[in-house]
Amino acid sequence: MWRDSYKGKRVLVTGHTGFKGGWLTLWLKALGAEVCGYSLAPNTTPSLFQAIQIRQEISHHEGNILDSTHLNRVFTEFQPEIIFHLAAQPLVRLSYLEPVLTYETNVIGTLKVLEAARRCKSVKAFVNITSDKCYENKEVSQGYKEGDPMGGYDMYSSSKGCVEILSSSYRRSFLQEPGSFSLATARAGNVIGGGDWATDRLIPDCVRSIEKGQEIVIRSPQATRPWQHVLEPLSGYLLLGYLLYTKGKKYAEEFNLGPCTDSVLTVEEVTNLVIQNYGKGTVRISHKDSLHEANLLMLDITKAKETLGWQPTYTVKDAIKKTIEWYQKFYEGKTDMRAFSLQQINDYSTSIKWKKN
Numbered sequence: 296m297w298r299d300s301y302k303g304k305r306v307l308v309t310g311h312t313g314f315k316g317g318w319l320t321l322w323l324k325a326l327g328a329e330v331c332g333y334s335l336a337p338n339t340t341p342s343l344f345q346a347i348q349i350r351q352e353i354s355h356h357e358g359n360i361l362d363s364t365h366l367n368r369v370f371t372e373f374q375p376e377i378i379f380h381l382a383a384q385p386l387v388r389l390s391y392l393e394p395v396l397t398y399e400t401n402v403i404g405t406l407k408v409l410e411a412a413r414r415c416k417s418v419k420a421f422v423n424i425t426s427d428k429c430y431e432n433k434e435v436s437q438g439y440k441e442g443d444p445m446g447g448y449d450m451y452s453s454s455k456g457c458v459e460i461l462s463s464s465y466r467r468s469f470l471q472e473p474g475s476f477s478l479a480t481a482r483a484g485n486v487i488g489g490g491d492w493a494t495d496r497l498i499p500d501c502v503r504s505i506e507k508g509q510e511i512v513i514r515s516p517q518a519t520r521p522w523q524h525v526l527e528p529l530s531g532y533l534l535l536g537y538l539l540y541t542k543g544k545k546y547a548e549e550f551n552l553g554p555c556t557d558s559v560l561t562v563e564e565v566t567n568l569v570i571q572n573y574g575k576g577t578v579r580i581s582h583k584d585s586l587h588e589a590n591l592l593m594l595d596i597t598k599a600k601e602t603l604g605w606q607p608t609y610t611v612k613d614a615i616k617k618t619i620e621w622y623q624k625f626y627e628g629k630t631d632m633r634a635f636s637l638q639q640i641n642d643y644s645t646s647i648k649w650k651k652n
C-alpha cells in the first residue's frame with residue numbers, strides 16, 4: 296500500500312530505542328527509508344530495540360532531547376526531511392514520582408526538538424506523538440474530539456496536554472511562513488504489542504508474571520480502556536507523515552488515532568484474554584492502590600477517518616492475540632524476532648482496509 300512513499304526519504308525518529316519507536320523504525324526501514332534515531336539507551340532488559348537487531352541498519356544516536364547542542368549536531372549531519380517525535384517519559388505512575396523529569400522531558404524536550412527542526416531547512420514534516428490522555432478527562436462515555444479542552448489529572452497526562460498547547464502555539468508563532476515545516480500532533484493511547492517491557496503497564500506486567508510462574512496482580516479491574524495494537528497508531532503516524540510531506544499545511548493539525556468503540560474492555564477482561572491466549576496464568580485483584588488513574592477515556596476518530604482516510608484494522612481480540620504470539624515466540628528463544636516482527640508488520644499491512652490518499 297505504501298509503495299514508494301518512504302523509499303529513500305530521510306526520516307528522524309526520536310524514541311527509537313523504545314517500544315513504539317522500535318516498531319516504527321523497523322517499519323520505516325522495511326519501506327526503504329533512511330532512518331536516524333535519537334534517544335537515550337534502551338531502558339528495559341530485554342528491549343524491543345535489542346530483540347529486532349536494528350541498530351546496525353540506522354544512524355543510531357544516544358542522546359538526551361534536552362541537549363540542544365547534540366540534537367542540532369545530529370540534525371545538521373543527517374538533514375532529515377520527516378520527523379517522528381516519540382521520545383518521552385510515557386508512564387503515568389512514574390510521573391507521580393518524577394514530576395520534574397516528566398515535564399522537562401515531555402514539554403521542554405519537545406520544544407527543543409521543534410527548535411532543532413526549525414533550524415534545519417531540510418525538514419518538511421513533523422509528526423508529534425502525544426496521547427489520548429491530553430484531554431481534560433470528564434470520565435464520560437462519549438469520545439473526545441480534537442477541539443475538546445486539554446487537561447490531565449496526573450503529571451504525565453497534563454504534560455501531554457501542554458505538548459498539544461505548545462504545538463498549536465508553535466505552529467502559529469513560527470510555522471506560517473512558506474517553506475516552514477508542517478507540524479501535526481497524533482493522539483492515541485493504551486497501545487499493546489510485542490516488545491513492551493515497561494513497568495506498570497498491563498500487558499508487560501501480565502507477561503512478566505506468567506513467565507515467572509507468578510500470579511498476575513491487577514489493580515482497578517473494572518477500569519475500561521480502548522486497547523489498540525501498536526501497528527494501528529503507527530500506520531496513522533506514517534500516513535500523517537506522508538500527507539504532511541506531500542501536501543503540507545493542509546494536514547498540519549491534531550488527529551485522534553484511537554481504536555473503534557468496540558475495542559473497549561476492562562482491565563480484568565484483557566487480563567483474562569491474555570491468560571486464554573497464553574494458555575496459562577492466574578490473576579488476583581489488589582485493592583491496595585492510592586494513585587489516581589483515569590477510569591474511562593475514549594477518542595472520537597471521525598476526523599481521522601474523514602480527513603486522512605485512516606481507520607483501525609484489528610479487533611481488540613486480534614490485537615491481544617498478535618501481542619501474545621510475539622511474547623511467546625520471544626520467550627521460546629528459537630525465533631528470529633526481527634523476521635517475526637517484520638512478518639507481523641506485513642500481516643498487518645495486508646489487512647489494512649483503508650486506502651492511502
Ligand SMILES: NC(=O)c1ccc[n+]([C@@H]2O[C@H](COP(=O)([O-])OP(=O)(O)OC[C@H]3O[C@@H](n4cnc5c(N)ncnc54)[C@H](O)[C@@H]3O)[C@@H](O)[C@H]2O)c1
Pocket residue numbers: 309310311312313314315316333334335336337338358359360361380381382383384385400404424425426427483484485486487493
Ligand atoms: N505506549 C502507549 O500506550 C502510549 C500511549 C499514548 C502515547 N504514547 C506516547 O508514545 C511515545 C512512545 O511511547 P513508548 O510506549 O514507546 O515509550 P517507551 O518508554 O518505550 O519509549 C520512550 C523512548 O523515549 C526515549 N527517551 C525518554 N526520555 C528521553 C530523553 N530525555 N531524551 C531522549 N530520549 C528519551 C527513550 O530512550 C525511549 O526510546 C511517547 O511519547 C508516549 O507518551 C504511548
